[in-house]
Amino acid sequence: MAVSEMVVLPGTTSAPARGRRVKASRGRRADLAAAGLLGLMTLVALAAPVLAPHSPLDVVGMPSAEPGTDGFLLGSDSVGRDVFSRVLYGLRSSWFAALAVVALGLFLGGLVGLVAGTRGGWVDTVLMRITDGFLALPAAVVAIAVVAALGKGLVNTLIAVSIVWWPFYARIVRGEIRALAVRPHVEAARLAGAGSVRIALRHLLPGAVPAAVVTASQDLGILVLTLAGLSFLGLGQAAPAPELGADAARNLSYLLQDWWIPVVPALAVAVLALAANVAGDGIRNLLSGR
Numbered sequence: 001m002a003v004s005e006m007v008v009l010p011g012t013t014s015a016p017a018r019g020r021r022v023k024a025s026r027g028r029r030a031d032l033a034a035a036g037l038l039g040l041m042t043l044v045a046l047a048a049p050v051l052a053p054h055s056p057l058d059v060v061g062m063p064s065a066e067p068g069t070d071g072f073l074l075g076s077d078s079v080g081r082d083v084f085s086r087v088l089y090g091l092r093s094s095w096f097a098a099l100a101v102v103a104l105g106l107f108l109g110g111l112v113g114l115v116a117g118t119r120g121g122w123v124d125t126v127l128m129r130i131t132d133g134f135l136a137l138p139a140a141v142v143a144i145a146v147v148a149a150l151g152k153g154l155v156n157t158l159i160a161v162s163i164v165w166w167p168f169y170a171r172i173v174r175g176e177i178r179a180l181a182v183r184p185h186v187e188a189a190r191l192a193g194a195g196s197v198r199i200a201l202r203h204l205l206p207g208a209v210p211a212a213v214v215t216a217s218q219d220l221g222i223l224v225l226t227l228a229g230l231s232f233l234g235l236g237q238a239a240p241a242p243e244l245g246a247d248a249a250r251n252l253s254y255l256l257q258d259w260w261i262p263v264v265p266a267l268a269v270a271v272l273a274l275a276a277n278v279a280g281d282g283i284r285n286l287l288s289g290r
Helices: 015-046 083-119 121-136 139-150 154-180 184-191 196-232 244-250 260-287
Strands: none
Touching: 015 083, 015 260, 083 121, 083 154, 083 196, 083 244, 083 260, 121 154, 139 154, 139 196, 154 196, 184 196, 196 244, 196 260, 244 260
């Protein structure tokens, strides 16, 4: 036997194999921690009334107080409202708005994709051509047009974004359903006499859920930026409601003198979007292969 050969006794593990196991374990813990960010952000959003030291609408001090002075952790805005409190409530609004758009998009897109993939034929053709029509439209322009037609407000903004968001999920779910429809377990269910509704809900839809959930989790960061951009353009809640994009836009004139007033809300948007992207990557890794 050559000297370079390594003998691995029964019940033992080689060093490279142990290294791979340790690396995989660390990667899984990192993915779990990243996915846990979703729960943490949701808890912070829910606890905004408890964590905020002041009401986001009340004038509680001198205008344009610097961060760390007069009890203001992140300073006060141009009229004397607490910036930290407004950021917490703005995070709450942005996060729950993104979750609402994802939930509505998953429901509508999942329903269209499930029906199209299950029925096939002309039903599939008609539904997918409608989906393609929505996908061909410029999403940002359509959202702005819908908000302009319905009027400013958070609910109308959510409706506008949801209209242009569901087709992505419809395509993904339909593709997964079509791939699963030819699997042996589905054929066995048909031969056993299972109805089309039972096959769709029991044997096809569960297989399409992981891909849809992964896509939705990775969309959260994009949605946070999209909704912040619409509110930056003045299409969100009316003043003085705390909204990150709107607060950054309304206070741009203070950028050179009282920089924290527009910069802190903008940084909050960036941090929230980054955390959502990291959480989405963790969920993708955890669900990959399922």
